[in-house]
Amino acid sequence: MTITIKDVAKRANVAPSTVSRVIANNPNISMRTKEKVRSVMEELGYYPNVNARNLVNNRTNVIGVIMPSASYAPFQNPFFPEVLRGITAEANEKRYGLYLSTSQTEEAILDEVKDMVHSRRVDGLILLYSTIDDPVIDFLLEKSFPFVIVGQPAEQLREAVSFVNNDNVKAAKMMTEYLLLLKHNRIAFIGGRSDAFVTIDRKSGYCEALEAAGIELDESLMVYHDEIFEGGEKAVIELMSRKTPPSAMIVTDDLMALGVLRMLFSMNISVPDDMSVVSFNNVLMSKLSTPPLTTLDIRIFELGYKAAQMVRQRILDPETPPKGLIVDHHLIRRATSKTYVE
Amino acid sequence: MTITIKDVAKRANVAPSTVSRVIANNPNISMRTKEKVRSVMEELGYYPNVNARNLVNNRTNVIGVIMPSASYAPFQNPFFPEVLRGITAEANEKRYGLYLSTSQTEEAILDEVKDMVHSRRVDGLILLYSTIDDPVIDFLLEKSFPFVIVGQPAEQLREAVSFVNNDNVKAAKMMTEYLLLLKHNRIAFIGGRSDAFVTIDRKSGYCEALEAAGIELDESLMVYHDEIFEGGEKAVIELMSRKTPPSAMIVTDDLMALGVLRMLFSMNISVPDDMSVVSFNNVLMSKLSTPPLTTLDIRIFELGYKAAQMVRQRILDPETPPKGLIVDHHLIRRATSKTYVE
């Protein structure tokens, strides 16, 4: 008993096609009929049926968002909500809908993506993760389906796919230089999964800065841990056990840095007096910690916003060559960093 | 150029309707043709077009999720990602898709909901917020569209709508009793927006416990703040300025409690030695703070999971009367609470 274009047509004494044209705001429909039709639509409470529309248009005006497989991780890390917020903002502006993936394993994700693409559920995809040899990407590339990666794509794909990312090398270099300028010369590096592109890139930046400063790299000061929070705690134990412990630590993730802070606190090592700690991402939590973290804002919201912009662009004209977009970063000085004193 | 049910039919030498039946796994199709058709589907790489299917079925197998309007807030508070995780899990199990609202103002949300409903974009909705006199709810009720609220519905709607919630009165009462048993007798209450149902209910529980213990209520020990984090800081300033400051604080939100902790720290008031602090929600952050928070786990994931279950149920048979579901809570003792000593 839902009211359709035909009902409107009948009531307005026009053909269904005319109503359709009014909806599309077709320029060569007289103002007079437009108004008439519109008022009837209003009167009858007409709403277009998206499914019918999608069917004939072969287009849904919906963007799919694919979360990483680590079933729990994605939503634990404030990074994801924040990108999502950026995506949401852009999508809303442009009247696009958002369809969220729900799969929890790599295999299921691949299936879901295939389904989304084949069944024409979405017009384009945003991948909120990036791993090497991802079959999802191969699939999308083969189908030439519009998509954008948030993060760093695998080396061999840099030219082939669109992505939005930070310059993590440069970012980490800057953070290291900052500590160097604060007179620190034993600076530790605490990273996440050592095979993640973020970790790799940030480590490179760290090393570059040290080398440029003529400081010899010390592998014993670089540690990696998978666990987002506990990893930070473990790292501190390891690092403080070195013969000459560092006076500063660069942590690749704010949450991990919270673990670091807590372990240091429990060891009675005062931050920033006895130890400087800087991290990356500037998630909300980083300003709520005690003491608040000096961190690098990577503009997560913008990453999402731009990604949404890019998919839409690729949806609209799929022929334009893919491109990588780099989003700026900004140092947020708070209370965990301080000049080194003997 | 996409391959349809007709292509499969032709190739398998059957009618399109037969293919359709095979897809639906219709029992009265011979095993023989079923297999033949299936193999052709495989061979041709056939995927059903959801839009066509939705059109004729008038059903999408998609659940819509409506976030609160406070444009930034939702994703800042770890509560939302976590409910979303629960919803996601259930939806995935049952092969339902998730459609996310993107609107940022109350007005826009109403429009978006109307659109989602009228245009048949989703089969049911989950509202991740609950305010009094919400026009969205009136609309959904009037359309008898399946939906579930996560949170406490307005008094006059308790019987009319389905919802999933905690028993916040009982929860707060328990937290208060816990502090009472730790010999605290000046216990402060720090709440969020005073017109939010959560705040109201938790305050009630707090009062109930105090009264039961024969402790006179002291309005000067109850403060409210809208800002999720700064609110905690302000509250501490106010409360510690009282003639006789409290020895314990009940904070209605973990994030706010972080603000509390930080302000206490800066005042050199040691937690838990000089002040006990307990809060609600048990979001990830609460265990990462220094010291880790004693808090009440409200099973956020389960709230989402059950909500998804309930909408599906209401979608499948809309006739069953609405019901309210209460999810359990659990005290998580960590390091911010301690027996009171003079």
Add this chain to the structure above:
DNA sequence: TTGTATGCGTTATCAG
């Protein structure tokens, strides 16, 4: 400027 006719890819009804 507007109407007619047809198709989008499925499912469902009705025959056979």
Add this chain to the structure above:
DNA sequence: CTGATAACGCATACAA
């Protein structure tokens, strides 16, 4: 057990 055929609601090519 299977095949024709008519919807589902909309958009567009072609006519008028």
